[in-house]
Amino acid sequence: MSLSLVSPVPLQAAFSPKRAVGGSDALSHDFKSALRHLASGVSVITTGLAPHRTGFTATSVSSLSVDPARIIVSVNRHSSSHDALRRSGVFAVNFLSADQIDIAHAFSGFGGLKGEARYAGAEWSTLDSGASVLEGALANIDAEIEEFIDRHSHSIVIGRVLAARSARSGDALTYWRGRYDPLIASDSAAIA
Numbered sequence: 385m386s387l388s389l390v391s392p393v394p395l396q397a398a399f400s401p402k403r404a405v406g407g408s409d410a411l412s413h414d415f416k417s418a419l420r421h422l423a424s425g426v427s428v429i430t431t432g433l434a435p436h437r438t439g440f441t442a443t444s445v446s447s448l449s450v451d452p453a454r455i456i457v458s459v460n461r462h463s464s465s466h467d468a469l470r471r472s473g474v475f476a477v478n479f480l481s482a483d484q485i486d487i488a489h490a491f492s493g494f495g496g497l498k499g500e501a502r503y504a505g506a507e508w509s510t511l512d513s514g515a516s517v518l519e520g521a522l523a524n525i526d527a528e529i530e531e532f533i534d535r536h537s538h539s540i541v542i543g544r545v546l547a548a549r550s551a552r553s554g555d556a557l558t559y560w561r562g563r564y565d566p567l568i569a570s571d572s573a574a575i576a
């Protein structure tokens with residue numbers, strides 16, 4: 385059997401032929417359109433102490449390194465959580481389960497909810513840092529801020545992980561092509 389290095393699908397046919405010919409606005413538009421195709425897990429980032437908590441829904445969560453345990457999230461500099469994060473120095477990342485879509489809406493500011501009001505109707509506890517962790521989430525990661533890097537419209541927050549806990553089962557909430565989508569676990573036994 386011989387392997388062909390030539391793709392059987394012409395690239396022009398496989399991808400939209402749209403090009404960023406109109407400068408940075410057009411490039412940003414194309415970039416944003418491309419990002420809609422990146423399926424992401426949905427998290428809620430919490431910060432502050434009751435009754436002065438706030439937080440936001442985020443897809444920009446990523447692990448920076450496992451050893452040492454570091455987590456990254458990007459926060460918009462205009463968001464109410466930006467300065468709150470900087471002030472508190474700690475945060476928690478909660479990976480939402482498929483049935484927590486209402487919490488995703490609340491923390492994205494849907495319906496005009498702000499600050500502490502976003503926490504209503506869900507059960508919260510704390511681990512090490514004092515930031516709120518969401519009961520029923522797929523996992524909770526508690527962190528203190530190691531570095532806050534202001535860059536363009538956002539700040540990159542690097543968190544030193546203080547504690548992490550995971551559920552033994554559950555379906556994930558994802559965001560893909562501009563909408564929330566449940567991701568149903570095909571094999572719950574695969575969860576370590």
Ligand SMILES: Cc1cc2nc3c(=O)[nH]c(=O)nc-3n(C[C@H](O)[C@H](O)[C@H](O)COP(=O)(O)O)c2cc1C
Binds near residue numbers: 443445
């Ligand atoms: C699916 C989804 C993902 C989001 N991801 C991020 C993110 O990674 N970083 C961010 O700063 N805002 C993100 N946002 C927007 C914030 O959730 C929202 O703007 C913020 O909570 C509202 O700002 P406010 O606190 O000033 O009202 C996302 C929103 C949605 C719906």
